[in-house]
Amino acid sequence: MSASTKLSTAVKALCLIAEDNNSPKTSTVISTRTGVNASKLRMLLSMLAKSGIVNSGKGSKGGFILNKDPKDIHLQEIYCSIEDRKAFHLDVQKFLGHHLSIPVQINNYFLDLFAEIQVDIEDKMKKISLQSIIDKLEK
Amino acid sequence: MSASTKLSTAVKALCLIAEDNNSPKTSTVISTRTGVNASKLRMLLSMLAKSGIVNSGKGSKGGFILNKDPKDIHLQEIYCSIEDRKAFHLDVQKFLGHHLSIPVQINNYFLDLFAEIQVDIEDKMKKISLQSIIDKLEK
DNA sequence: CTTATTTGTTATAGTTACTGTAACAAATTA
DNA sequence: TAATTTGTTACAGTAACTATAACAAATAAG
Numbered sequence: 001m002s003a004s005t006k007l008s009t010a011v012k013a014l015c016l017i018a019e020d021n022n023s024p025k026t027s028t029v030i031s032t033r034t035g036v037n038a039s040k041l042r043m044l045l046s047m048l049a050k051s052g053i054v055n056s057g058k059g060s061k062g063g064f065i066l067n068k069d070p071k072d073i074h075l076q077e078i079y080c081s082i083e084d085r086k087a088f089h090l091d092v093q094k095f096l097g098h099h100l101s102i103p104v105q106i107n108n109y110f111l112d113l114f115a116e117i118q119v120d121i122e123d124k125m126k127k128i129s130l131q132s133i134i135d136k137l138e139k
Numbered sequence: 140m141s142a143s144t145k146l147s148t149a150v151k152a153l154c155l156i157a158e159d160n161n162s163p164k165t166s167t168v169i170s171t172r173t174g175v176n177a178s179k180l181r182m183l184l185s186m187l188a189k190s191g192i193v194n195s196g197k198g199s200k201g202g203f204i205l206n207k208d209p210k211d212i213h214l215q216e217i218y219c220s221i222e223d224r225k226a227f228h229l230d231v232q233k234f235l236g237h238h239l240s241i242p243v244q245i246n247n248y249f250l251d252l253f254a255e256i257q258v259d260i261e262d263k264m265k266k267i268s269l270q271s272i273i274d275k276l277e278k
Numbered sequence: 279c280t281t282a283t284t285t286g287t288t289a290t291a292g293t294t295a296c297t298g299t300a301a302c303a304a305a306t307t308a
Numbered sequence: 309t310a311a312t313t314t315g316t317t318a319c320a321g322t323a324a325c326t327a328t329a330a331c332a333a334a335t336a337a338g
Contacts, residue, residue, distance in 0.1 A: 008249040034242045059335025060283045110147040198306025199312045
């Protein structure tokens with residue numbers, strides 16, 4: 001599952017949970033509504049639980065609820081919870097040349113550039129709250 | 140080869156070609172200096188040739204030369220020449236629900252967001268010329 | 279206490295995608 | 309005619325991803 005698919009899947013799940021935050025939603029219910037496998041959802045949601053975005057409960061009254069107001073949940077936060085890998089997978093090919101060779105210097109140049117792009121993307125995502133996405137859906 | 144690896148590899152090749160644009164450089168020579176397989180370089184460079192960034196010549200005096208001033212070659216142009224796939228591979232998972240279901244709406248939301256990010260990245264790349272990269276190497 | 283439910287995590291089998299290389303026709307030069 | 313080099317296709321090997329299954333641990337209910 002790519003970083004961007006994970007992100008959109010997580011947001012789908014969070015929107016469904018937000019519909020009624022009084023009754024926990026199980027991974028099975030979310031799976032039925034989103035078409036995403038329940039195991040996979042549990043993997044994503046357990047990561048969101050670890051970073052305090054949702055609460056999870058086991059057993060017959062178990063499931064997932066939001067642990068924060070949707071106004072206070074931002075895309076960047078969700079993204080960082082579910083994605084270890086730096087960035088949207090912007091990489092360069094390693095080359096074992098000496099320090100001042102062109103390939104090595106270009107690698108460093110692009111590592112810097114891709115890091116900058118990553119920051120830009122995360123800044124953009126910091127400005128987007130879960131609530132703002134929910135508002136757009138209700139239109 | 141990921142989009143970003145392709146891009147940095149192409150720039151490496153172009154920088155080496157730019158060193159002396161009077162004598163064409165063969166894929167074998169560029170391969171030796173970059174550590175990238177010659178066949179793969181030919182694939183990349185043939186795409187750059189199709190979009191007019193380099194000229195290629197076959198035979199014993201053949202090889203690749205730049206077809207433009209490095210000041211007039213921009214990263215975005217290089218990127219678009221070598222990459223069919225839209226963007227840095229930002230995707231969402233398809234879901235066959237009805238038109239107004241949350242998963243479908245979220246998919247559309249993220250497709251728009253990722254398209255916006257793609258435009259941001261390309262705008263950034265439009266401002267970077269091959270010459271500006273070469274200048275940084277000579278420092 | 280036992281049974282049912284649900285998360286959290288690991289494992290697994292099947293498939294897809296990527297990687298590096300080879301191979302060779304077509305074009306060019308000598 | 310022979311040597312060189314691009315441009316393109318093919319291919320085998322490997323790595324990565326996908327979807328699902330499986331099950332221990334925790335919780336709730338009867």
